[in-house]
Amino acid sequence: MLVVEGLSRRFGVHTAVADASFEIERGAFVGVIGRSGAGKSTLLRMINRLIDPSEGRIVFDGVEVTALSGRDLRLWRRRAAMIFQQFNLVGRLDVLTNVLMGRVATVPSWRAVVGAWPDADKAIALSALEQFDIAGLAAQRTETLSGGQQQRVAIARALVQEPELILADEPIASLDPRNTRVVMDALLRINKHLGITVLCNLHSLDIARDYCDRLIGMAAGAVVFDGAPAQLTDALAREIYGLEAADVIDHAPGLDPVRPGAPVGEAAAA
Numbered sequence: 678m679l680v681v682e683g684l685s686r687r688f689g690v691h692t693a694v695a696d697a698s699f700e701i702e703r704g705a706f707v708g709v710i711g712r713s714g715a716g717k718s719t720l721l722r723m724i725n726r727l728i729d730p731s732e733g734r735i736v737f738d739g740v741e742v743t744a745l746s747g748r749d750l751r752l753w754r755r756r757a758a759m760i761f762q763q764f765n766l767v768g769r770l771d772v773l774t775n776v777l778m779g780r781v782a783t784v785p786s787w788r789a790v791v792g793a794w795p796d797a798d799k800a801i802a803l804s805a806l807e808q809f810d811i812a813g814l815a816a817q818r819t820e821t822l823s824g825g826q827q828q829r830v831a832i833a834r835a836l837v838q839e840p841e842l843i844l845a846d847e848p849i850a851s852l853d854p855r856n857t858r859v860v861m862d863a864l865l866r867i868n869k870h871l872g873i874t875v876l877c878n879l880h881s882l883d884i885a886r887d888y889c890d891r892l893i894g895m896a897a898g899a900v901v902f903d904g905a906p907a908q909l910t911d912a913l914a915r916e917i918y919g920l921e922a923a924d925v926i927d928h929a930p931g932l933d934p935v936r937p938g939a940p941v942g943e944a945a946a947a
C-alpha cells in the first residue's frame with residue numbers, strides 16, 4: 678500500500694502541493710485529475726523522489742520512501758517506474774535498446790555501456806514489446822516511431838523494470854485520440870493482468886472516468902476530491918477544473934454543458 682501523509686512542496690513562496698494525504702491499495706488504477714498547474718506533476722515526482730517534499734511522508738509497504746538515499750533510493754525508483762508525457766526515450770537508439778534500459782539495474786554496468794545485453798534480458802524486452810504489439814519495431818530507430826508507438830516503448834521499458842507501482846505523468850497529453858486509447862489500454866492491461874498499481878495524471882476527465890477505479894482531484898495544490906468516478910458530480914468537476922471545465926467536461930456523458938458565469942460547487946447547490 679502507498680501512503681501519502683501531509684505531503685507539501687513549496688517553490689519559493691509558491692505552494693505547488695499543499696498537505697496532500699491519501700492511501701492507495703495495491704492493484705488500484707488511480708487517476709489524478711485537475712487543471713494545469715494544480716500540482717499533479719509535482720505530486721507524482723515527489724512519490725518517485727525526483728523532487729524532495731518540503732513536508733510530509735511517503736510510505737510504501739512499510740518503507741519510508743521519504744527517508745531513502747543512495748542505493749535504497751535507486752531501488753525505490755526501480756520499484757516505482759515513471760512514464761512521462763514526452764516519453765524520455767533515446768531517439769537515435771533502436772527500440773529494443775531503449776526497452777533494455779529498464780534492465781540497467783540488473784546487469785553489470787559495462788554490459789549496458791557496450792550494449793552487450795544478456796540474451797535473457799533481450800528476451801524479456803522483446804516479450805514486453807510483444808505485449809503491446811510493437812515487437813516488429815524492435816530494430817527500428819526510436820525517433821522514427823509515432824507518438825503512440827513511442828509511448829508504448831516507454832511503457833515496455835517501465836514494465837521490464839518489474840515495478841510494483843507505475844507513475845504516469847500525463848502519458849497521453851501529446852497523443853491523438855486513437856493513440857490515447859491504445860496507450861491507456863496498455864496501462865490498463867498492465868494493471869489488470871499483472872496487478873501493478875497505476876497512479877496516472879490525466880487532464881481529460883472523460884479518459885479518467887473511463888479507465889480509473891478511483892479519482893483524486895487536485896486544485897491549487899490541495900486534494901479536493903477523492904472517490905469513485907461516479908461520485909464526481911458535475912459541480913465538483915467544475916470546481917476542480919475552474920476555467921478549463923468547458924474543455925474537459927463538455928463531452929462527458931451525464932454532465933450538463935458548462936454555462937459561462939454559472940456558479941460552482943456549494944454556491945451552485947445553494
Ligand SMILES: Nc1ncnc2c1ncn2[C@@H]1O[C@H](COP(=O)(O)OP(=O)(O)OP(=O)(O)O)[C@@H](O)[C@H]1O
Pocket residue numbers: 688691692693711712713714715716717718719720880
Ligand atoms: N521547479 C519549479 N519551480 C517553480 N515552480 C514550479 C516548479 N515546478 C512546478 N512549479 C509550479 O508549481 C505549480 C504546480 O505545477 P505542476 O507542474 O505540479 O502542476 P500540474 O497540475 O502537473 O500542471 P500541468 O498539467 O500543466 O503539468 C505550478 O504553479 C508550477 O508553476
